[in-house]
Amino acid sequence: MIEDDAGGGRRFKVSAEIELDVIDSAALERAALAYVDEMVFVVDEDSEQAQEELRDAEREGVVGDPAAALSLLLDPDAVVSVEGVEVGGVRYSVGEVGADGPSRTTVPDFAAVFDVCRCERSSCERCTGFQVTPRTGAVLWSMAGLLADHAYDDVIEYGDDPVTAASQWSLFDEFPRITWGQNAIWRRQAARAFDDLAEDLVAGRWPQPCCAAEEMALHLVLRYAGDAVDDGWSGLEDDFKALPEHSDDLDWDMLGEVLFQDIDILELFDPSRDGLENPDDEENRYLGMGDYTPPAWFTPFDNMSPRDPRRPFRR
Secondary structure (H helix, E strand, O other): OOOOOOOOOOOOOOOOOOOOOOOOHHHHHHHHHHHHHHOOOOOOOOOHHHHHHHHHHHHHHHOOOHHHHHHHHOOHHHHOOOOOOOOOOOOOOOOOEOOOOOEOOOOOOHHHHOOOOOOOOOOOHHHHOOOOOHHHHHHHHHHHHHHHHHHHHHHHHHOOOOOOOOOOOOOHHHOOHHHOOOOHHHHHHHHHHHHHHHHHHHOOOOOOOOOHHHHHHHHHHHHHHHHHHHHOOOOOOOOOOOOOOOOOOOOHHHHHHHHOOOOHHHHHHOHHHOOOOOOOOHHHHHHOOOOOOHHHOOOOOOOOOOOOOOOOOOO
16 A cells, blocks of 8 residues: 555555456467466576476466466456556456356355364364364465465566565565575475465365475465455455354464464574574574475475375466
8 A cells, every 4th residue: 555645545445357258268378378488587597497497387377278378368457557546456366157157167165165063062072172164264265375376476577586675576575584595496386385275275174284385375374364354355255255154263373273283484584593494503403393494395294294296386
């Protein structure tokens, strides 16, 4: 939000829905592939292979997927060209609709995948414990997808460039400083961590991080989820308004307690503790943190099952 001369900057939410008819899927795909070919991936001079890997991944993502092609080509910011107005945030999705209008690829049915117990018997372990509810799962899923998009946007915009205050990053400036010099390949893996958590939610699984990258992703998802609900853009007022309410809804503090094994990764935000990420650091050994150096962020924790290494990147 930008304040005016009188200090009265105000933010408004404008909702719009546009239906587009794809009359030539092949032409749309060619346009998306041509756009990918023209993309500038900022990488080190000796990283030509990395640049081609990024480009190949972008091409793979749009082939045979008109929705992905539209997501790549559409620019929601472009619809706003008003003097004295600056776009403060954009959240959008592309879904296919049938000839009769209703969407054929809508948000997941979180009421089904998170089928909470409501018996309220004192002997019921589910009711007396904590449950991830449909509304909670939906908001977490929405935020994970949003932050994944922000991360992929940063990869395309900045590539291997280090994070600096001089640039306007979408997400990676919110990571610990020890990650700010990582390259585009590392950042794409970090972006996929958000998608991995989103996939857990779609499958009805609690999003429990299996590596440091997913820990960082989940901390950010929880923070954004709370802000989104408080500010009215979480989707609960529209996409998720039909989901049933539950007493465990939107309890971000409890989620922080049950989803994380520990919160050691948050210590990396303290500049006075630089070096703590190294497993050979004395304090690291005392705390039993383990390896939190950036190259180790995608190594599964010993007590967690690894992700399928062949899973694709969404973007």
